[in-house]
Each structure stands twice: as structure tokens, then as C-alpha cells.
Amino acid sequence: MKRIGLFLLTNIAIMLVLSVVASLLGGDRFLTQGGLNYGSLLIFSAVFGMGGSFISLAMSKWMAKRSTGAVVIEQPKSAAEAWLLATVERQARAAGIGMPEVAVYDAPEINAFATGMSKNNALVAVSTGLLRALNQDETEAVLGHEIAHVANGDMVTLTLIQGVLNTFVIFLSKIIGYAVDSALKRGDDRSGPGIGYYVTSMVMQIVLGFAASIVVAWFSRRREFAADAGGAHLAGKRKMIAALAKLKAQHEPSSLPQGMQAMGISGGVKSLFMTHPPLEERIARLQASQ
Secondary structure: OOOOOHHHHHHHHHHHHHHHHHHHOOOOOOEEOOEEOHHHHHHHHHHHHHHHHHHHHHOHHHHHHHHHOOEEOOOOOOHHHHHHHHHHHHHHHHHOOOOOEEEEEOOOOOOEEEEEEEOOEEEEEEEHHHHHHOOHHHHHHHHHHHHHHHHOOHHHHHHHHHHHHHHHHHHHHHHHHHHHHHHHOOOOOOOOOOHHHHHHHHHHHHHHHHHHHHHHHHHHHHHHHHHHHHHHHHHOHHHHHHHHHHHHHHOOOOOOOHHHHOOEOOOOOOOOOOOOOOHHHHHHHHHHOO
């Protein structure tokens, strides 16, 4: 099961679009009659790689709302919504960040996620399944976990990591594309890149993009422990452990769009694309903490 974030999928799509647009507009000036100009290619890769990553980050809240159908609470319509807003506001103040948007999305699963472009421009959303299955103490801990993700700047750090990876994905895909095209044109006197260059570059960009997501998944797994510790600090260790134990007992396959799983609370199968450590390991880490 590929637990690849919506951020990663959006990023790959944006990178492909930017690459095609750049080629059509003559942005591939690193291609010379003598071959590839590696210095120009590296600059091109860095500009588009970092740019694509930050465009993905800028779109993250919009994509999250669209993909989950999350409804932002503007004016509380129930005691539960009023409690959600008050709890997030209190935790955000304690964490030293701006008040995030708070939303609820309709799904049977027990889940939550946080995303946004900065610590002061974030979104925290919970599923209706979570609100039904968890009591207030456990929900408070889950909210604290998500607030900790925001306060720790995990989305921004992930974006920087993704930007560096994008740079190498573009750089290597162009080099491989040029090598394949040169092999296909051997004995051909035509100058300039052929169809082999464009097709191979695009395919390799997708393949290497998914390979890069393994690194991002590893980063996500490491940050879960920090978010658990943050949730324990904001809501109490007992509540955080209880919430994780409830998730372990009632966990079911997540229907949360893949993009939100990278910042959500649920776990998953062990694999290179796993964005969360096993719940047992997270509980043990908290129990062993001071």
C-alpha cells in the first residue's frame, strides 16, 4: 500500500507541468550543441525544484479542503464545534502559533490532519469518525498532536527537503534523458534533442519522484514521535497515550486521501512508503519518556 502524501502527488504533478512548460518556452538552455551544460542544468533544476515544492505547499490547504470536503468552522453550530475551536485556540496560544483554521470532514475513520504554508497560516481538521469514537480527553490529545506538527514547522521542513530532492530528480532525469536520446540517435546527424529525450526525462521524473517520496516518508515517521511528545505536552501524557491506544484498538483502513496521511494520526503497514511508525512503538516511546 503506497502511503504517499497529497503534497507529494501534487508536487510531482506540478514538477511535470513546469518541466513541460519550460521546454515549450525554450527554458532548456542547458542543452547546447556540445551536449549538456551541467552548471546551467543544476541552476535550472534548483529553481524549478524549489519552486515546485513551495507551490505545492502554497496549495496544501486548498487541496486538503477540496480532497476531504472539510468544512471550516466559522461560527460554531454545536457545543462540540465550540469546544473544538476553544481547545485549538488554547493549544495554539500555548504553542506560540497563530490560530489555525479548524475544520471537520465527513469520514467513518478515526483521523485528523494538519497542513498549511506556515505556523500562522495552518489548517487543523478532524473526521466525524474521530469525534464519535474518542472522548474529549483523547480528542484533545489528537488536536495537540496536530498543533505540534504546525508548531514544529513540519510542513515547511518537508517542503525544503522535497525541494532539494526535486532538484536532484530534475537534474538526474534530464541527464538520463539526454543519454538515452544520444544512444537512440547514434549515427543520426540531426542536432538538438529528440523525442527520446523528452519521453525518457518525463518518465524518469515520475520514477525518481516516487523514489524521492521514500525519503519524505522516512522524515514523516521521525516527526511523528516529536508530534506525539508535543501532544503530550499540550494535553498531558496520559491523554496522548490513551488516544493512541484507542486508535490501536479501533484502527481501520484509512479513507483519508493519501495526501493527508503524511500529516494525519493514523498508522499503516510497514513499508518504505509508510508515513507513520507502528502505534505500539509510538505508545512505548511516550511511556518511556519523562
